Amino acid sequence: MRMVNTTSASSSSSWADLQSKSESTETGLKMKEQAEQRKGGKAEPHVDNLLHLYSAKSEDDVRLTLYRDHAAWCPYCQKTLLMLLIKRVPFRVEKINMRSYGDKPKAFLDKVPNGLLPAIELDGELMTESLQIMARIEREFTGPEYKVMVPEQEFDRVNQLLGMERELFGAWCGFIFRPSMPFGVGGARGGFEATLDRIEQALGVTAGPWFLENQEHPSLVDLQFVSHVERMNASCVYWKGLNLRGNSRWKNIERWFQAFEEIPEYRATKSDYYTHVMNIPPQYGPGYEDNTAEVKEAMRIINGEGDSWRLPIQLNTNSLEPINACDVGKEEEARHEAAYKLISNSKNVARFACRGAGEAGRKQFQAPLADPYAVPNEKYVDSVDAWLRIVADAMLDGSAEPLQPSEPKKDKEIAKCLRYLRERVGVPRDMSYPAAMQFRAHLNWAIDQLD
Ligand SMILES: N[C@@H](CCC(=O)N[C@@H](CS)C(=O)NCC(=O)O)C(=O)O
The missing domain is CATH 3.40.30.10 (Glutaredoxin)
Structure with a gap:
């Protein structure tokens, strides 16, 4: 078990050491190569890309x-x-x-x-x-170098499906952003579920997973649906206890969503439930939660209460929030991704976290987790930096075990800073969902020793 003295920053690895350690992992090496490719517009799909040359x-x-x-x-x-x-x-x-x-x-x-x-x-x-x-x-953009997203022979079906997408969106808004009817019967829930049934049927007409026949990739129609269905998956389970994923009533929708999860372009843009339930209210208004055991349980898991953001993180395709099938069993990769992202932006991350013990901004915005004018408490930067190096080290070698207290380390202000950071890890902006879960859990591992 490692003994860590956090009272002096020099006791844990330096960021330079961590960087070379990170870049010698398979994931870190690949991420470094991608960062190089990114500069020339040739990187794989990723939210950090600012140029795609194709x-x-x-x-x-x-x-x-x-x-x-x-x-x-x-x-x-x-x-x-x-x-x-x-x-x-x-x-x-x-x-x-x-x-x-x-x-x-x-x-x-x-x-x-x-x-x-x-x-x-x-x-x-x-x-x-x-x-x-x-x-x-x-x-x-027409020509052999571009994929066809709206096949001409499908115009009528495209228009019909685009209309259905607006109906689904309307039914979702009525369901999530209004209080439920007593006993959950009929009303908005019934309307939303019936609209989903029609989408289910529409997907059942084609042989492949997509809305249009003979498509090897999603069409414009699939894209028009997917970004809101992604938000429906998160919000329905969180505010209403209705889990759309893996639901036997909507098998075609599940197959369609899983087909998206196989596509790197989609995976690069996909968020997680926590990020969604935090960002949906500032955009659409508050969600109305049902007073049921399912909702309480979903909220507990998604908000990271109890054990859900604690080590060991074990995510699978049957979790309340399923991971992409291709990410199953890749905990080490997820840890290394989180470490790479932290290490490559360590100075900013440490100062950002110190807002947790600093002052709120002079101007506030609607999103409760956003506070762009917050003032970090500089007094804690060195200690937070030291703890972040410990977290990075533990994520790199997978060695997070309860630390042996070499001396009393209780420091509630540092814990506040790490908690502030933990609540603001956004997917996919900062990292992928599996990496974010590792980072959140490792931050909790550190917080538990400070609080
Ligand atoms: N009908 C528009 C809707 C776009 C929209 O509502 N955008 C929101 C964000 S989701 C927006 O830009 N709001 C102003 C802001 O939040 O800055 C579209 O399809 O592009």
Whole structure:
């Protein structure tokens, strides 16, 4: 068992040591290579990519800029991003705050006075409204280098399905953002479930997993649905105790969602339930929770209470929040991903965490976890930095066991800082879901020794 003296920063590995250790892991090495590829617009799909060249020879040939939300919360940005990735359109990305998260840069407001996201600039022409953007992208980028996202022979079915997507969205809003009827009968829940039944049938018409026949990849219709269905999965189980994943009533929808989870482009944009239930209210208003045992249990798990954010983290495809099938059994990879992300941004992360013992910002925003003008308490930076190095080390070697108290280490202020950080790990903005769970649990491991 390791003995750790956290009173002096020099007692744990330096960030430089941790960096070389991280980069010698298989995952760290791959992430470093991807960071290099990213600079040239050739990286695999990832939210950190700011340039995708695809068939373009150089950035000078890139005609399109996507403005998307910085925190990866906006469902309309997600579907537009997916359209560009799956269709393989060369594009740049500029990340802009959502209003609930902070002030928007003046340069963006000069271009888009109502501040709406997503927006694109195509050959200098600015557009908003995700569906119109996606349709324009489909018309503009034709040729063998681009995937067809709306097959012409399917126009009628596409229109019908797009109408159903709006119905599902409306039924979801009525279900989640209004109080439930007594005894849960009929009303909004029944309406939502019946709409899902119709979607289930629509998916049953095709041989493959997608909404349109003979598609080897998702079409615009699938993308139009997926970003909100992802939010439905999180919100229905959290506020209403209705688990859509693995539900035998909606097998085709499950198959469709799993088909998405096999696609790297989708996995790169996929969030987790915690991030969603924190970011949905600032965008749509509060969710109304049912007073049931299922809801209490789901909230406990998703909010990280009890053991759900504690080591050892064991996630599988049957968990309340299933992991992607391809991530099963990759706990070490997840730990190493989290360590790499922490190590490559350690100074900023330490200062950010010290907001937990600092002052709230002079201007507040609607998202309760966002506080862009918060002032960190500089007094704690060195101690928080030392604890983060311990956390990084433990994630790299998988050695997190209860520390042997070499001396009393109780420090509630440092614990507050680590807790502040733990609550703000966002997926996919900061890291993938399995990595975020490892990071949250390792932070708890440290907090338990400080609190
Ligand atoms: N109908 C629009 C809706 C876009 C939308 O509502 N965007 C929200 C974010 S999800 C937005 O930009 N709100 C302003 C903000 O939060 O900054 C679309 O499909 O693009």
